[in-house]
Amino acid sequence: MTITDFGWEDALSIVRASRSCANPNMGFQKQLQEFEKHDVDHFRQWLKEEYGENSLQDEQEAKILLGKYKEQAMMQPGPGGRQWNNNFSSLPSLSYNSYTTET
Template identity: 45%
Template sequence: MNPQCHIVEEAHYSKIIPGLYVGNFRDAKDQEALHNNRITHIVTIHDHAKVPLPHIEYLTLNSPDNPTANISQFFHKATEFIHECRIHDGRVLVHCIAGVSRSVTIAVAYLMSVTDHGWRDCLRAVKQARQVANPNFGFQRQLQNFENTELKEVRKRIKERYSDTLREQDTSAIQQLLDKCNQKPESKDPEEDLYPLAYNAYASQPPGDMPPLDT
């Protein structure tokens, strides 16, 4: 196992920062691992989301892993759920089917909201902690638009509600992941898998009407 990858003991989900984990649907059903790692909350996001386990608080979000899906509609609700959990010393697992696209997108949106880092750095940090992380083109575009339009106000609202609780710690944790990422010998550009777009690209079209990726 790559020593740079923070894989949680007895599970396949990945610790991103203290209290925040990303994984797949099997991880969310592994009661022994959930218990051993003291997971108290789960964000489950896929197109057939269900609440399978007692004694865990759930946020269920129904979304396909499709570039045209409007995953950004869940950013505010998920951020509030995750932060409330962590503020009260809980641990939250964010999962989708594979733990690659939808769950990573939600985690990145949360990290953007509670730290001083933008979407690119937050995604690079998550990739450092979970190497399979790779949101689809449309989800990355929505993260970029979130940063350019709503993020400043979201951060202000979080600061007003929670003061700066966890912000310094979380910003530092992301920076540590970025430092590790920058120290690795890279065989390719670390941003090669990111999809930079001009601000307001496709602005006339809502997320559900985005053009499909070229095939």
Template identity: 45%
Template structure:
């Protein structure tokens, strides 16, 4: 969270509250528009165009109602050649949720792939359970309609966002397997749709199984140590009894 804003797509970044006040980062990344989403969201830098959303990082907070205006704001800014920073306080939950909704709407990706594409560029991305549920509901109930609306408003889409997301998904796969995000480079070939998921599921299953084995070993050691302690206490009691009998 303290390593600066991350580029998710060309012209789209996620960061935290500190990043949103860092003029060097804003200038280095050519940020022209800012989506601020937190409890006290307000315009901070005069020469940036803002969309401020007052919202808490609570599973009960409804972010879905803001999706359409955020999606329109981001897409319009990018089409006009601008760059958008989406930030909350930590750059982990609220900002990630809004960005995932945007990615879902401008690509054919579902909510899980969109979220993992973000994680491929920003490993700390982790919306709370309520927000993830809202993304799932958005996919099931509103996504097709919102895609049609966006296409009607902006018929031309010059971006290769889905290809960019495939690269991010490749990075996420590497992160799952190694624990380290690889650097983005031009030689990363976009994976076919959902191609990464099989390996990711295998790695998640392996991790789950290892955790079960580790817990089992810990319980066994705990029982073994209890037996050893009981045996040691027994021997000590025997020694004490023997000493007493010699007196």
């Protein structure tokens, strides 16, 4: 949020585009809202004064991720938040003998 001009909701969507399991609790989401409302402009200004303009392509990369996330969300309608899919096919099964008590 500080490096880009994205608000808290778009910033969270960008994180979810990379880490679909990202699901901060309501308290943290409220902190993000408050940060956006009261502090983010101050921190953006401080960063520019302290370090100059960002030479990286963070905002462009974030826009691409946000577009992909929104596109995926449109293709998978349903309730927000985490969804359980019961897909364990990629997990190898371990026998009981594979476990040890050594640390």
